[in-house]
Amino acid sequence: MQNPIPALQAGIARLQTLLEPAALLALRLPVAVVFWRSARTKVEGWNIFLPSDSAFFLFEHEYGLPFPVLSAHAATLAEHILPVLLVLGLATRLGALGLLAMTLVIQLFVYPDAWLSAHMFWAAILFAVLALGPGKVSLDHLIARHFSH
Numbered sequence: 100m101q102n103p104i105p106a107l108q109a110g111i112a113r114l115q116t117l118l119e120p121a122a123l124l125a126l127r128l129p130v131a132v133v134f135w136r137s138a139r140t141k142v143e144g145w146n147i148f149l150p151s152d153s154a155f156f157l158f159e160h161e162y163g164l165p166f167p168v169l170s171a172h173a174a175t176l177a178e179h180i181l182p183v184l185l186v187l188g189l190a191t192r193l194g195a196l197g198l199l200a201m202t203l204v205i206q207l208f209v210y211p212d213a214w215l216s217a218h219m220f221w222a223a224i225l226f227a228v229l230a231l232g233p234g235k236v237s238l239d240h241l242i243a244r245h246f247s248h
Contacts, residue, residue: 121236122234123228123233123235124233124234124236126227126228126231127188127195127228127233129224130224131183132182133217133221134198135179137178138175140154141154141171141175147175150172154175155171162209163209178201180194181198182194188234188237188239189238190239191237191239192229192232195225198221199229202218202222203222205218
């Protein structure tokens with residue numbers, strides 16, 4: 100009787116090869132949607148360089164961050180740009196790092212009681228993307244393939 104372990108290992112390797120690109124894409128999408136939706140609440144229309152009056156109010160009065168005007172501009176731009184990078188898989192690790200930093204700021208200074216309800220999950224996803232990269236379903240992969248030939 101043959102040892103079934105090598106066949107099982109080969110099957111698992113094939114399954115991983117098939118599922119990994121979709122899994123890495125699936126990791127990038129949910130957190131990108133969360134930050135994108137947040138970004139859209141900070142502007143009126145599509146001028147991502149001009150936060151709304153309500154965004155300025157939130158940064159000054161509810162969030163209590165230093166330099167509320169600068170913070171509102173920076174967060175609005177980052178929340179519009181970084182999720183797009185994640186979805187496209189372009190400069191993916193940079194996008195994940197930026198959103199991870201934002202998650203930590205939000206956790207530490209804005210909503211410190213939200214770790215178990217949201218921030219832990221965002222941080223875990225972004226850390227995985229940072230560590231594993233975007234996978235084959237990404238512009239990063241296409242660019243790397245182009246320049247490796």
